[in-house]
Amino acid sequence: MVATLVRLRLLVLRNSFRRSTSQLVAVIIGAVYGLGMLFAAILGLFFLNLAPVDVVRTVVVLAGSAAVLGWVIFPLFLGGEQTLDPSHLAVYPIPLNQLLTGMLLSGIVGVPGAVTTIAALATFGSWLRMPGVALIALVTGALGAVTCVVAARAVTSVSSGLSSGRRFREASGLLIMIPLILAGPIIIGITQGLRSTADGLPGVADALSWTPLGAVWAVPSSVALGDPVGALLRLLIALATLGVLLALWRWGLTRSLVTPAHSASRTRASSSLGLFGLFPGTQTGAIAARSLTYWFRDPRYLRQLIVIPLLPLLLWFYASLNNSSGFLIASGPIVAFLLGISLLADVSLDSTAFALHMSKAVPGSADRLGRASAVLVFAIPIVLLLTILPAALQDGWLALPGLLGLAFGLLLSGLAVSSVTSALFVFPVPAPGDNPFRSRPGSNVANVGATFVSWAVLAVLCLPEAVLLIVSLVTQEAIWGWVGLVVGAVLGAVLLAVGVRVGGRLLEARAPELLIQLGKEA
Known part of the structure; x- marks a missing residue:
């Protein structure tokens, strides 16, 4: 035996x-x-x-x-x-x-x-x-x-x-x-x-x-x-x-x-609609409310948010070691990048519950826009705070417009790329209710190619904002930073609209295949 x-x-x-x-x-x-x-x-x-x-x-x-x-x-x-x-x-x-x-x-x-x-x-x-x-x-x-x-x-x-x-x-x-x-x-x-x-x-x-x-x-x-x-x-x-x-x-x-251990569960009646009562009564609004609820109640999403308050501390620590303000002042763009790519595995985190989208024939564009809107609700104020506050503390007002442009570009363009990528690939993620830190065998590199390609695409899409920020810092001319802010906001919004549309079409075409892959991973 x-x-x-x-x-x-x-x-x-x-x-x-x-x-x-x-x-x-x-x-x-x-x-x-x-x-x-x-x-x-x-x-x-x-x-x-x-x-x-x-x-x-x-x-x-x-x-x-x-x-x-x-x-x-x-x-x-x-x-x-x-x-x-x-x-x-x-x-x-x-x-x-x-x-x-x-x-x-x-x-x-x-x-x-x-x-x-x-x-x-x-x-x-x-x-x-x-x-x-x-x-x-x-x-x-x-x-x-x-x-x-x-x-x-x-x-x-x-x-x-x-x-x-x-x-x-x-x-x-x-x-x-x-x-x-x-x-x-x-x-x-x-x-x-x-x-x-x-x-x-x-x-x-x-x-x-x-x-x-x-x-x-x-x-x-x-x-x-x-x-x-x-x-x-x-x-x-x-x-x-x-x-x-x-x-x-x-x-x-x-x-x-x-007496084998078992997970206890309980049901609790809800007296209100919660976030569903705050969003419009549309398919996009319902998905945005559900996604935002997940962000603040599902530990698999919360673990991504834990990084946000700790990141400025890390950057401040490394800045103090090198006597440089460059680390801390980059908090906003770095957080914007992390939040922008946070939806890469959003469909994977749905697990077999993704069948609900198929059974209700949810338009792909509504799904993509709802998920992106949920992130933007808390991402925009966080990015603004972590970009403006370090600049104020470090007296970096000259770089502030360019930093904001780069941050908005990374956030909006990142959501655009994620809207497409999450409709193409299923990532191995912790199962609902499981330890959010536990990873499945091979999950760390299972889709490393797709992830790095997404990052590369995002880098190319945000190249104009990055170049304008560098020009502003080199020439010490604030006008280039303001141009970068406009380019980041406008170009990012356009790219997000394109990403929602393209990702929505891909999601509608690949929904059955995605559901099969999600079932295998469950």
Whole structure:
């Protein structure tokens, strides 16, 4: 039975690579990136063989502790590996011990588990000068890798009741976006902090070596430093940690098999029409109201809006590093670009609900105009604010008209391009109600060609506004900026009208094909 479960995991992994050419490309790119990172980690571990024992101890314990912590935290936000989901296996009479072993091995042979295991085993390379310690590191590396996988399984099983709730999945996906967006400043801040407190890292590593996070990684270095008692105590901590995690996993798995988690739902009566009462009672108005409702209630749309308040902070941070105002003053055009291309996957986000458009014979132009109008309702004031305010703070009044022209051009032309692109392609996106941050296999590069082509087209369409802005800055003549503002607004509006018309015709012609593709992705 254990072999069957592991074979099932490998078959699912293999079949996921065969679903489409785009996923094969994703696998190749991901494999190259992952193997490169793994090779760099292994190379670094072997180079540590030349460093003093204290340095090796500090690096290995800190890195190993971070790995264990990552395996504990990320399943809470991204969800665990679901190939052997207990709720799917509950109907089969599989002995619990065999199920535990099968799930453990399936986690190890998965891509994250395999990478972690190889890197953990490679810690023996840091002790090649001491063959006995290297052998101990090989054993503790295997123990550490198993601890990582079991920790993830235990956290997933224990939190299954909470994570099965739709609101938890939505909130966790949105919350994890914030540190990812701010990853650059966070990494720079941590790096600068480590440089200023490098002398304290050995103390941190020593403290972690007595915790469940770092005990297993400190055993070889304790032996190398001539502390067999400390090594034995740390090994006991590591074994006790693994035992506790296995017990938690067993308890959570037993509970999920007896009472599988399910998503609770409730209905709530509405006393008003909401946004539908504010828009005209036309097909375009109804679609605009529905789309705007999605923008502020669907986490898959909200995750795009999270970037908007964080982007000026990022630009201000990088501007302070370079003592330049160019970063911050570009906030408006950058946000306009992001909002303009935000509709590239709008039809894909509809999922099978797109059938409603077909059943009601909604004109394609009404669909395109309604979706674009919903974005313009909040995009125009946001773009105005993020363009005018930085210019006022940086005393960039000369560049303001040109910046506004470029921003309006990017926003309106972007919506025009999106109106056409979303009628041609179906993008792999999170399913309705799923974790908005979770991506399907191959989704990151499945339509990379279409996306980059859309960006290239948008760059060409906005070239006049960009050129006029540059001329205004170079010549220090405001008239060119005002011309750019007029060109951006007028040309953008014309292009949006053309995009709505062309995209509407394409949508009407391709609606059945799009619905079939959406059904396959559901």
